[in-house]
Amino acid sequence: MSLGGIKLDKKISLSNYTSIKIGGEAKYFYIADNFNDLGNIISNIDSDFYLLGKGSNLLVTDNLVKKPVVKLGRDFSYLREKENLLEIGASTPLSFLIKYCLENNLSGVDNLVGIPATIGGLIAMNASSFGQSISSALVEVDVMDKRGGIKTLKREEITFKYRFSSLQEDIILAARLKLFSGGNLKLKLSEFLSERLSRQDFNFPSCGSVFKNSLEFSAGFLIDSLQLKGLRRGDAQISQRHANFIINLGAAKYNDVDYLIQKIKDQIYKKYSIILQEEIKRWE
Template structure:
């Protein structure tokens, strides 16, 4: 291995990724509004951009991270010593087939955009997603859900980039790499192995979502609008939406919700630095304006310790970490 491979120079990367940036703050690319800088940052506007970026990361043995809207992630204060690839492919098509709608969307489509479009055309089945940030890719990866519904109910198939070993020549990217091989495959709903806030894509980091086909039913616009209004009002009443956060921090155990357990431990309102466990919802940690990742991580550890001691339950995080370990 050459010294250059171990320590890639910015200009070497720039030859492969002309629009790459260095030393970019990730704070504004997360809903927590927390985090340091990525050593390298690249906007992937299409499938070819994404493959090109991964090839570059593999070539220089750089760790890389696929970033959507950053709605379920806590970035370390020290940042990320690798390549952050921002997904910006946002093409969306909707087709009416009798009583159903087929929706073709790329992974970078904001979930909020799809919710809005579904209301416009009178498509039902996505009302529960009103007010949820993030992208389609992220929602599928984490099997996002609310009100006893989730992505598994509407996903028909997913276009996936599989990263394996070996050699691969990509004509459009005009690059070759000895350490990476790619296959683009279609995963049917059953192949996605959806479960509560989980999927095969979350468990296997070598599977990257490119696009998806969703299916919604034809519904009544007024009823859809009313249901969305009901769900959104509930969120406003029960969640601290006026502060930066990553939504629910923990997955709900089978018996009690994480929020209930946290409340029973008397932790609502507990503050550490610029972060606080919300008084509105115990499963939300909010950024009061100057929070550090360390503040949030400290509260997460405190919650896990207290809940385990009082109830014997080990809470599992729903959020993910970038650049730090827990």
């Protein structure tokens, strides 16, 4: 299938688009650089497609991915001030937002510093860190539904829960955030960043925390209590630094990671009668 210049001809390996560096070829891979591209793409493909952000929460099969994969490109990456709000395109990396905040001394997303994500992915997942979630700074979002209709939704019209938003069936195009004057932002950012670097595993590719925490328990704590850190299957390993991270030591496969995930679930269930829920999104 070809849509003018939009379809990339060369074979695209999704391992180059996921933070854990796992993933097979995409049969159809589209980058929508602007609204026209996006409208054109979604009117020509089945409404059942995968939307790719920075790929930092994804575990993708090594097999051919048959569902079309769509990624927002150039014109969806921008920041501009608009009526006392900051409007930010969905494919903008969080690191750009943080840099902008630092330059303009704006606070509101400081705790998220260091999460490897796009704004669209952060909002879709309602990412949070050190007690602050992206949704707390959100005023409204522009979304496109999978039939091409565009609307603006106020924060109150969206359901946000832990690692969940009701926007996961939509395409988030842009968000408007309310930020405030930052105090000693440089210091806050460097403290959150060093806290993140000391707790999480940034030495090897991963997809962040594999399992959700709950009010009653931290998944990492439970996994650690069973001394599963370091358990390895092929090149996939339960991180020695953070028990809720599975890292890729080089050539890990989807099945290696899946094996470790099942192993963790089984052992936790046997010991604590708790069914761990996955935080990651699987593309199979």
